[in-house]
Amino acid sequence: MSERRRDYLEVRGIRVEFDGFVAVDGVDLTLLQGQVHFLIGPNGAGKTTVVDALTGLVKASGLASYDNHNLLDMPSHKIVRLGIGRTFQTATVFEELTVVQNLDIAGGVHRRAWSMLRPRRGVPDYVHAALETVGLTDLADRPAGVLSHGQKQWLEIGMLLVQDARVMLLDEPVAGMSGEERTQTGELLHRIGKERTIVVIEHDMDFVRAYADVVTVMSGGTVLAHGSVEEIRANPEVQRVYLGHTVEGAA
Template identity: 70%
Template sequence: MTLTVNDLRVEFDGFVAIDGVSLTLEPGRLHFLIGPNGAGKTTLVDALTGLAKGSGEARYRTRDLLALASHRITRLGVGRTFQTATVFEELSVLQNLDIAAGVHRARWRLMLPRRGAPERVAEVMETVGLTELADRPAGVLSHGQKQWLEIGMLLVQDSSVMLLDEPVAGMSAEEREETGELLRRISPGRTVVVIEHDMDFVRRFADVVTVLHAGKVIAEGTAAEIREDAQVQLVYLGEDA
């Protein structure tokens, strides 16, 4: 289901961080948000997930996300990751995923003893490539594996909108490629939005690219179209263009 953002504005003590942004985020496409530091990318995601107060409208499943508390947004199927992975490092991969899956379970069910990996959790571990590490503490995972675990935690929550904040930052070239292929596998039927600075990764995997600058959308299109945009070259791509 499409997430439609209309005239979103976020202001902090007189500073306008997001200035009238409108976006159409459709399922089945990898939609990338790029722009220089301070462009408003993370603030936009914060507003859509209830962590920053915004005006305008963000319509999803007949609801306006801007009017909902963060936990209600999560229950509506909108999930996010952060630049630094937020996993329970002392718990195993399996336990992290099982806890995440519990967001949609009744409280009394969370207290019941568990035997083995629930079917959905096992499926997700296979999808994100962590099955063989199921019993390892999350704290010993590589940076890339922690990011995959976070994505898996959104999958077990049945997040139909996934907002990912720089998921390949600090990854090796091999991990970046595996992450891109993972995003392609999970995008059918989901709305996947990626904040990213790695332009090689953007060119390799993006279906749609939106460029933000000073809180405004200055361009949108394919990676090739964005690369040729004179304003984008001026404010963001520079020599890389």
């Protein structure tokens, strides 16, 4: 039996087609643990579709190898149990429930069905740890609906932490955040990314420049360029795709 590897996600030749329209065509990615990896590109480039394919929300052909499994052959709930989680552009939290209740429910993904019916004795340690990591300890007993936009995004990241997600796919996590919240989010991603694979879809180029370890640029459903922020900024094809933006604006 081959060695089980959970320190990277290898994507080869992913293709997604909708009624004859090819949305993603032959995308290759190597997503390594310990890196904050950004996917950037114009609207319609295929970034979110790739993430949808990796999380079982759309059918795709090709290979997405993680822990000796091809994610493209698995349903969404099994992908979650394998340790792969995602967030969406709009936070999906239970607004009527408290922050800690949201985390406790999310942590149930790894509990057996019969144990979910048993009375809980206090808040599990991993929930407390997630609260501290995402900076929401002081708001633990507040309804999630009263949180700021940024705090809801942090709660979603906390919900991935309690699920023990080793791969986190985050769709525009800092959209609508204040400058201070963006800074806190970037620092959070680097803290939790040391032992995880973090992939961020993002349009905020200042945020990309500040926090990206690796950048992949997509255009028209394909990978246009891949490398460090400096390499991407210097790439003439990237500048061309961004239609006249300066090098500073390209990445």
